[in-house]
Amino acid sequence: MTDHALRLLRQDRRLAALAAFPFDFDLDRAAHGHVEPVRLASGGPLEVIAGDDTGGTYFVCGDGSVLYASSEGAAGIIGSSADEALEILIGLPAWGSCTDLSPEDGEEKILARVTEAEDEIREYYGIDEERAELRAALGLPERSPVELVGMLHAALLRTEPDFVLLNDEEHRAYELLDDLPRPPLWEAVLERGRADLALLRDGDAAAGEAVAADPVRRRLALRAAQFDRAEGDLGLLRRLVRAEAGSSMTDELRLAAVLIGLHGDSRDLPLLHEVRETDFDTHCGLSDVPGSEADGAELREWAREMDEAMFGTDPADEPESTWIELALDQGLTGLARVALIRRLDAIEVDQGLLRQPSDPDRLDPSPLGWIAEDFERAGDLAQALRAQRLCVALQDTAWDRAAALLRQAELERRAGELDRAVRSLARVMDALGDGADASVRDWRRINFGLFIAREHYELTGALADADLPEEARALFETAEEIRGVLSEPAARGVRELAEATADRLAAVS
Structure with a gap:
């Protein structure tokens, strides 16, 4: 990190x-700041x-990298240090x-592009x-345009995931300064799994035990095997399926x-029948495995149909949520966060992305709930609330609205937005009081009533x-009133x- 210049x-x-x-690198413009409040998604400083005459701003990040943000909502790293920028x-x-x-x-x-652009500048000054x-004067070396373009290219590609800029009020991400191709999320996610699959194939007993015993490594190895299939994998697959059954019913258990x-x-x-009977969930999830009287051809046909319907051999065909979950599982939080932010931004701009294929006239807000949960896992409550609030706005029954609002209140409490959490709980009760909606008629008799009372008490404590x-x-008075109308088991709870x-x-009284 150098800032000599x-x-x-x-x-x-x-x-x-x-x-x-x-x-167009004007130090005096630094006093004016950027055109709007911004922050890094990673939380870095x-x-x-400096600024430029279009309203753009130059920032130094925590590691010394220089980030440029335009006034039009695009941003990216343009140098690994102030000197390089x-x-x-x-x-x-x-x-x-x-x-x-x-x-x-x-x-x-490169030279043709640079020459053309600089000739246009020379027409004016x-x-x-x-x-x-x-x-x-600054002691900077004289580099060729080709070398400088290479430096700029390398810098721009470092923007994600650590230097994504957000509007600090709406929490939306700035677009990238470039349209350069980047590796898909699944490549980074599968890297560990591919390495472990290679260890398993090498027959290293200790490594095999370590992979099979670690739920995350095991899942990643199975995903790697999904996209790199080999005839000699049957033995290691048998080992992994037994181990994965210990995690109950998962997508990776079915994959195995x-x-x-x-x-x-x-x-x-x-073996498959034994795995199926691990617990109730595996019994249900693998209920379609052929019976004991089936032959090899029937087993292969069942697997082929399941493979075509649910898995396949191209990682690009997997839902992005699969890779986000696996990224979070192995601590690739920055990559997961950026993917989630970009996804949420896209949904806010085009809610048609939530249309159900089976019913194109309806929006399915459930992905927003999953996005909120993943943001919470990533430790980003501000983005989790952004997703959850949109989820609330798109609910069309009193029951779903009340459930989404209850979740919103919990997130607001955890984020320290206590006044908002109080208002959200009031909206929960308003939704439950909607006499025209039969979906909420029995909330007092079931666990939903218990959950509502619990959040009232939790927020009271906060x-x-x-x-x-x-x-x-x-x-607290409201919480006690709710507890008073619950079923006896829920009230005891x-x-x-x-x-x-x-x-x-x-x-405190």
Whole structure:
């Protein structure tokens, strides 16, 4: 991380003026900040260091990288340090027209693009003498446009996942500065699984035990085997399916059963039946496995049909949610977060993405609930609430609206938005009081009533802890009223929490 050139600019007004014009890196504009409040999705620090005459802003990130954000909602890394960014800005004054170039485009194409763009600039003002003077004064090397484009290309590709810029009010992501191709999420997710699959195929006993015993590594190895099938895998698949059954019914358990079935060996039927009977969920989830009287051809046909319907051999055909879940499982939180943000942004812009294939006239808001859960797993409650609030807005029955609002209240409480959580719980009760909607008629008699009462008590405790005794007492009264109309089992289920909450409330009254 170097900022020698930046420090020289800050110390020398003549050099700073030259950087501002004609190279559009104006230190004085830093005092104005960006056109709107922004933050990094990763939570990393940002410092404004300069601006340009279009309203764009240059930021230094925590590791020294320089992020440029336009006033039109695009952002990206343009240098691994302030010095590198200045090299690019001075060496490629028309760098904005080069963001789609890569070293693979070749010298001829790169030089033609740069020459054309710089000739257009020269029609209005000079850049050559100014560039030579500024480079010399700042101690920057004289690099060819081809080398500078390579540096810019490498910097832009580092934008995701660590340097994605968000509007700090709406939490939407800025678009990328470039349209460069990037590896799909599944490549990073499968990397560990492919390595473990190779270990299993090598026959390393200790490594095999470690993979089979680790739920995450096991799932990833099975996914790797899905997309890299080999005749010699039957033994390791048998081992993995036994281990995966310990996690009850999962997509990967079904996948393992299918991969085994594709080998068409009827001697595997007892194993599949044993796995099926692990527990109630596996019994239901694998109920369609052929019976003990089936032959190898029938087993293979069952597996082939399941494979075509649910799995396949192309990772690009898997739902993105599969890769997001597996990314979160192995700690690739940044990659998962960016994928979730981009997905949520797309849904906000086009709610038609939620249309049900079987009923195109209806929107299915359930993916928003899953997105909110994944954001919560990633530790991003602000984005989880953004998804959940949209989920609430799209519900069309009182029951679904009440359930979504209850979840929203929980997230608001956990995020410290206590006043909003109180209002959300009030909306829950309003939805349940909708006499025209029969879907909510029996909420008092079932566990939903228990969950509603529990959240009222939890929020009461949070209000008390926040030294808001009046609000806490008011909500506690509502909680007690709800408990009073619940079925006896449900009321018993929250009695201990109610008593503990009363004690907490007494301590602050």
